[in-house]
Amino acid sequence: MSALLAVNVETASANPKYAGIVVDAKTGKVLYSEDPDGLRYPASLTKMMTLYMTFEALESGRISLDSRVPVSANAAAEPPTKLGVRAGGSVTVEQAMQALITRSANDMATALAEYLGGSEARFAQLMTNKARALGMTRTTYRNANGLPNTAQMTTARDQARLGIALRQHFPQYYPYFSIRSFQFGKQTIGNHNRLIGTVRGVDGIKTGYTRASGFNLVTSAQADGRSIVGVVMGGTSGGARDAQMRKLVAAYMPKASTGGSSNLIAQTRSPAPPIAASVPVPVMAQNSPAVVAARDEVASLDLPNAGPLPSGRYSEKLPGAAAYASEPKAQRGAAALSAAMTRTAAVPTPAPAYMPPASIPEQTAENTDKVTTASTRQTSTPSGWVIQIGVSPTRDAAMGLLQSAQDKGGQVLRSAKPFAVAVANGSNQLYRARFGGFGDQKDAINACNALKKKGVACWAAMQ
Structure with a gap:
């Protein structure tokens, strides 16, 4: 074990909220991990999935970058950080995306959820369904912005999967994660991610913080034909979190492979949430034989998550302390860590709230x-x-x-x-x-x- 890794593990052991992982984004091999499957609060890392769903809607043609996203009273009332658009106003899809990536705007996340899913609660269900389709077996969403909810949980490994999926599935939209700032009216809004432009090869992805979660960061980096995605969760401060990620990038980028296909996560069929103004789908259509068959279809997962689903994770009354309950430690060693990310498995996708007929x-x-x-x-x-x-x-x-x-x-x-x-x-x-x-x-x-x-x-x- 390198001296650098020893320092990282010692620091992590002293902080029960800490979890981290670094994955070779070309092969799926785990280069470093510390409690990668322990449950944590995602905080604003949640917005990565909100953006995944938005990118998917853009790619399918259901919306465009210029589509107007209405801001409801509910969205406008979300606490900071926020863009501050008044109820009854609207922004473009592109402006909402940029606000999520730079300022981590809670109001824009809610507005996008309502626009794409009809309600934030329904959109959160679609987010959870998508997480399952991507193999994020320990992630549950209850809102689109990451504001505190004791039932909204994830793991470092699941966030690494999502980071890889965003880059792999949407190369045409992924560059938004690297923007340093954007102009909104008279405001110039800077990116919260301090590693962009200061660490060689870093091209995104997202920061997050709540008091319960600590300071979180998912980072993608590409240099010299190598590619990694790193996750740090539960940092004690923004500076400590960023310093840890800098160390991880420096230590493990040289260990990443220059080969591999980068096609690690299957892009599976998913429900197409109607835009809010759309006519609801009849119950009979949702239960037709074709739809039932589609729900039973199993997703191909080439970068599986190890370990069973924890019981009680879906309870709305899940105590906050349960978020950091210790799980049995997985077998240590490079071989065991690599196997946890590279063995082939499949995870059933639960029945979505809506799926178009005749899939x-x-x-x-x-x-x-x-x-x-x-x-x-x-x-x-x-x-x-x-x-x-x-x-x-x-x-x-x-x-x-x-x-x-x-x-x-x-x-x-x-x-x-x-x-x-x-x-x-x-x-x-x-x-x-x-x-x-x-x-x-x-x-x-x-x-x-x-x-x-x-x-x-x-x-x-x-x-």
Whole structure:
């Protein structure tokens, strides 16, 4: 153990709120961790998920950067820090995003939640559903801004997953996290993140603080072909938190790999929250066979969270002291820490508040046979770059996903080869629905982007 790491651990042991992790963002290997799965309050790190949901809505075309976000009396009444827009006013989606990233504006987080989800409570449920889809198995959201709520919990590992997912899934919007300031009216609003522009390679992501949580920070850094995401939670002060992260970046960036695909977290199908003014979805539509089948679909997770879900975490009356209850220490050592992030697993996604109908087509002999035939014509599993569109509990269901994607994709998948890959999930098996036959990474990513525009969730990866 290096002298630097010894100092870090000693400091962490003296502070029961502390938790930290550094992950190689190209391979998923844990380079450093201290109580990575202990429950903590996220504070304003919550806004990372609010922004993830906003980016997703932008990418799907449901909103644009220029869309107007109304500010309700509820949003305007949120305590500082805030942008200070009066009730009845509005801002653009881009202004709200910038306010979250720089000033960590609580009023803008609530306004976005109400705009995208109809109510903040419903949006928080969608945030929790998304957390499960990303493999953040120990995270629960109750609001969109991170203001104190004893049931709103997370872990350092879960926040690392979210940081990686933001950069991996939304490269077109991720650069907002590196802005130093933005202009709002006559105000020039600076970024709370002091590491941007002062630590080589740091390109975001988010700070957070409440009295109960301590000082939190998620940091992404890229330099010399290496890439890491670090998390520090429970710092005793902003300065101490920043100093700890500087040490972690300096110590572990040189240890990160220059190889790897960076496609660590599957981008899964998720509910599309209606904009607040939309007509509610009928209950019958929410319980249709297609929707029920979609809810039972399992997410592919290549960067799993270790450990069981703690009971009682969903209780609104969870005592504040429980947030820092000690969990049994995981096996120590580099091998155990690496395995905790790199072994393959799958986590069920709970039923969302709303999911658009017809996510998965009815299985018929005709459409199943069409894909099965195409798949069995292959003499071996395709190698090279592939597109994954989902994971199912049975091969037939995986074939149904592939057929649905083919029907929607049309020419995009004309030369692609559909196949299902069986993977172990404890004593059971899951089936990854994939298309192969792409020449290189660019071809796979371009095809995936084209599929997304047709409503097919997917992600590109090296087989």
